[in-house]
Amino acid sequence: MSTVQTNAYRLANGAVCVHLSGAAEESRVPVHFVAVIDDSGSMGEDSKLERVVQSLDALLTYMGDEDMLSLVIFESSVKRPFTNCATTSDNKELVRAYLRTLRPMGGTNIASAIASLHEVLRGVPGGYKTGVLFLTDGEATVGITDDATLFVHVQTLLDTYAGTTVSAIGYGHDHRADLLRGMSVRGGGSYTIVTSVEQVASAFGDLLGGLRSCVAQEVRLLVPHSVTQMSAYSRRSDSQIFLGDLLAGGEHIVVLQGVLDTDVLTVEASDIRTGAPFPPMPVALGIANEEVGMRAYMRCAVVTLMEQVNRDFQGRHLNIADAVAEIDRISRQMATLPRHPLLDILQGQLERLRLFATAPPPPLPGLGRMQSNMLSQNTTSLGTARGVLSATDDDPTGISIFSSTTQRAISSGMSVAVAANNEHVVSAPPPLPIRRY
Numbered sequence: 001m002s003t004v005q006t007n008a009y010r011l012a013n014g015a016v017c018v019h020l021s022g023a024a025e026e027s028r029v030p031v032h033f034v035a036v037i038d039d040s041g042s043m044g045e046d047s048k049l050e051r052v053v054q055s056l057d058a059l060l061t062y063m064g065d066e067d068m069l070s071l072v073i074f075e076s077s078v079k080r081p082f083t084n085c086a087t088t089s090d091n092k093e094l095v096r097a098y099l100r101t102l103r104p105m106g107g108t109n110i111a112s113a114i115a116s117l118h119e120v121l122r123g124v125p126g127g128y129k130t131g132v133l134f135l136t137d138g139e140a141t142v143g144i145t146d147d148a149t150l151f152v153h154v155q156t157l158l159d160t161y162a163g164t165t166v167s168a169i170g171y172g173h174d175h176r177a178d179l180l181r182g183m184s185v186r187g188g189g190s191y192t193i194v195t196s197v198e199q200v201a202s203a204f205g206d207l208l209g210g211l212r213s214c215v216a217q218e219v220r221l222l223v224p225h226s227v228t229q230m231s232a233y234s235r236r237s238d239s240q241i242f243l244g245d246l247l248a249g250g251e252h253i254v255v256l257q258g259v260l261d262t263d264v265l266t267v268e269a270s271d272i273r274t275g276a277p278f279p280p281m282p283v284a285l286g287i288a289n290e291e292v293g294m295r296a297y298m299r300c301a302v303v304t305l306m307e308q309v310n311r312d313f314q315g316r317h318l319n320i321a322d323a324v325a326e327i328d329r330i331s332r333q334m335a336t337l338p339r340h341p342l343l344d345i346l347q348g349q350l351e352r353l354r355l356f357a358t359a360p361p362p363p364l365p366g367l368g369r370m371q372s373n374m375l376s377q378n379t380t381s382l383g384t385a386r387g388v389l390s391a392t393d394d395d396p397t398g399i400s401i402f403s404s405t406t407q408r409a410i411s412s413g414m415s416v417a418v419a420a421n422n423e424h425v426v427s428a429p430p431p432l433p434i435r436r437y
Contacts, residue, residue, distance in 0.1 A: 004216050004246060006267050006281050009288035015230065016259040017293040018283055020267060022215045022246040026406065029272055030066040031211045032084070032128040033059070034120060036113050038136035038171075040075040044104035048137055048171050051197035053099045054421060058414040059204045060095060063087040068128065069095060070120045074113035075106030076142045084123050108136060110179075111144035114153045121161040129272050130164045131211045133204070134183060137171035147179050154183050163217045163275055165189045165245055167207050169200070170377070173370035181380050186235055188244020190386040193377045201414035209407030210247060210386075216269040216278070219243040221254055224263050230255040231300035231383050244386075247404045252385065253296040261285065295342050298334050299382060302346045305330060306379040309357055310372055323357040349378060 007019040035056060043049040063069065064087065071082040081098050085091050117132065124130060144150060158164060166187020168180035171194055184191040190210075192203040221241040223229075234254070235242040243252045246269065259265070265283040270276065305326055312318040327350050334343050356371055385402045403411070 003271075004219070004267065004269050004278065004281060006283045008265060008283045008285050009293060010259070010285055011288060011290060011293045011297060013297070014257070015293075015297055016256045016285070017289075017296055018221055018252075018254045018256065018265060018267075019289075019292070020219065020221075020243070020246060020252040020254075022248050022250045024249045026213050026215065026248040028212070029214075030068070030128050031063065031208065032068040032070065032124055032130040033063065033208060033211065034070040034072065034117065034130065034132040035059075036072040036074065036117070036132060036134045038075070038108060038138070039073045039102055039104055040106050040108045040136075040138065040141075041104050042108075042138050042174075043171070045137075046172075049102060049104050051200050051418075052135060052171075053102065054197055054418050055201040055204050055414065056099055057096055058201050058417045059208060060087060060092045061417070062205070062208060062410050062414070063092075065089075068124075071095065071098075072113055072116055072120065073102065074109055074116075075104070076109055077106070078109065078112045078116045080116055080119065083120050084125075107142040108138050108140055109142040110134075110136065110140040111150060111153060112142075114150065114157060117157055118160070121157070121164060124161075126275070127273055129211045129214055129217070130161070131189070131207055132164060132166045132187070133169065133189075133207050134166070134180065135169040135171060135200075136180070137175055139174075139176040140179070147176075147182060150179065151182050151186060154186055158187060163270060163272065165207075165211070165217075167191070169194055169203050170373065171195075171200070173373050175373070177373040177376040181376055185380065185384065188235075188242065190384070191377055191380045193373060197418045198415040201418040202411040205411035205414040206403060206407050209404060209410040210245065212410075213248045213250075213404040213406040214245045214272055215248050216246040217244075217272050218268075218270040218277075219246050219252065220268050221283075222266040222268065223256060223259075227256050227258045227263065230257055230297070231303045234384065244384075248406070250402070250404055253292070255293075255297050255300045291338060291340075294337055295340060298330070298337070298343065298346060299385075301330050301333075302349055303379055303383040306349065306353055306375060306382070309353055310375045310379065313356070314372060318357060320357055324354060327354050327357075346382075349382070352378075 003023050005021040010016050037052060067087045068084050069087050070084055073079045082095055166183055167189030168184045168191050170180050181191045194200045194203055222239055225239055229241055267281040267283055269278050309323050331350050
């Protein structure tokens, strides 16, 4: 069976769905986990850093002798206490002992943290799947602080070290969502907001599980210049749409508009063991799966509306009547489709979007930013089909609808472990099988 399977079909509304599926068997290559942790003064509030340390402790339990850990600690300056360190039993204890010495101080120098990753990644031997995880609770305050320049540095890193995945975690609601979201979209990773030790552990586990279950990397779809992508939450350059990693049993569904029957669509990807490219995979239009395709189409429609409402909210020119009318239109359209768990989640997101759009202005500016950040995170997760939807009052654990079996198993195990250590054990469900959305 091929590592990457492709299929494409035209929906009744004219849109074309390109469906990429990963082989069910995991490749099981060694993992290189790079944790880039904010140690600035604000991380001392509400025991944030302490909870991050607990989660890293739990993460080490799931790493074997063949894996590697790199640790980058940043505040106003940057430290690299462990670089490409094999996670043997002895080394794990050294890492744990070091983590206990961390004390929050200083500002937030994200640019220097990114720059230091060149020293980390250039020494990685072949045959490892590398994932970088940034965790911060604030904004860049030292050194380069503008998003555009920081994005250039991230892209340079990705272009230099092919196959590297970059994800981001915002701790609390005061971080700059646009920055972390932009880093993760460019890096083919996930963007997650966490507010508790269980959520930190779950997010760490989701990334480690994704690295473990990856079967193809640098996945990209080549399309004609005239073709547009319905949801723009994958980086595009000229005719290439970058989709990042493909997980075992996972999938990418890209919805395109403006595709002609004579257009040529091609999928390219690289082997995670060698980094060598697979032979190009032409994608021909086949028999339509209208139900699956329309679910993907509606996901894109909801994501587009969520992004538009949040952008208008931030720009202080949100037209509530127009937003509600579009919410109602999409909701009615989804109601005509056969019932499915993904559509239930999308309907729930539309109702939350309705509350967001129609609620009175929050009494404190920080509350508006918190609501906007949560909306940004959920929009990114739905748009990229990666990561965990932000926790809500009715579901404090968040919703993981795109994760692989391995991701769910590690996230669940780590969350339970750190909860037990904090003496408020949560009842975690057993790992769930992969559900195709």
